[in-house]
Amino acid sequence: MGRETILEDGVKERLMASARPLFAERGFDRASVRDIAREAGANPAAVSYYFGGKEGLYRAVLEDAWAELERHFGALMSECPEPMAKIESFVRGLFAFHAANPYMIRFINREMADPTPCFEAVIIPHVTRVAGALRAALAEATERGDLEKGTDPALAAVLLASMSNYIFLVGPVARRVFLDPGPSLQKLPDAILSLFMKGVSCREA
Amino acid sequence: MGRETILEDGVKERLMASARPLFAERGFDRASVRDIAREAGANPAAVSYYFGGKEGLYRAVLEDAWAELERHFGALMSECPEPMAKIESFVRGLFAFHAANPYMIRFINREMADPTPCFEAVIIPHVTRVAGALRAALAEATERGDLEKGTDPALAAVLLASMSNYIFLVGPVARRVFLDPGPSLQKLPDAILSLFMKGVSCREA
DNA sequence: GTCTATATTGCGATAGAC
């Protein structure tokens, strides 16, 4: 418990910290326990000791990452009492989060393309909550008359989520096919909100 | 060369046919050449013999699948001389293709999440052409005055592609979080086009 | 061309010393 505790946590925490980028980058299969342990300066056997196996470590890392994202969104959207402000804050917040935490979208995309046993247990509950909050904000905005009467909150939510997530899902590699990476990506949240507001809003933004 | 040639092609073709769904479903790593060969009624060694290895087989399958998609789009979009009709046909055609060929989106998503060596050589050229055609249609529509003056064709293309692809990228599993799978998915192309047209069009659709 | 048999590599998990 000397100076190591200042710069480094215990073995368990170090394993999770080094596993996160490796799982995100390479996926479950290609990120080996040996590599994760080496990166953490720990012994491969410690993975079984602390997490009961590779899958337990993956699950702990994924749960941790999603908890961060939900804390981010929870704080953000509860700060805005107005439903229209919530919607705007969803779009801008998502861009900010993905820009600050590039590994997160890789976890999500990978679980979609290739669900692990964690999918049902950790992904579904989290995404259900986030999607539910967005749909509720859209329903409330419609009720208040801020959005066109008859707007289907489920359809509107999926379109908003599509526009906000796609560019990150297809990754930096595909970004170059659609947009010049720098300036156009900056313009995207405004373009999304402008299109959406003109498309379904009653008032001009 | 008896009756087998009627129902079954040669070993090479059979290998590609059985590899396609297995690669799409499980990805490159988890689809073993043993399984692919067994499914094709062929010998595992035939993969190396005909394709020079597992990666060669994967590349052949992927190229084949993309060629199909591009034939589909090429035929579809060249039938419509009007740029606005091209745009509508892009959205509806994408939904039709993904509904008819559910494996294709899995290839795409997997290559995004986890690029193989084929990514640069086969994915990028194909998606560049498709995205280019869409952007050109949007630019022409703007020039003709069908879309708002000042519409950025790159931004508009990425938003249209986002809305048309996201629901397939996130897969059947996530569809249940956003939408009831049957009826709402049917309504999505109309909802996309309606939002887009009201958002950037000059004329009401 | 097609097969069997095998060489080689890398993985996760664990037993047992310390």
Add this chain to the structure above:
DNA sequence: GTCTATCGCAATATAGAC
């Protein structure tokens, strides 16, 4: 708790018989 050593398994690729 942490280590070394190793077990058992599954993968691709290939040599060589037919």
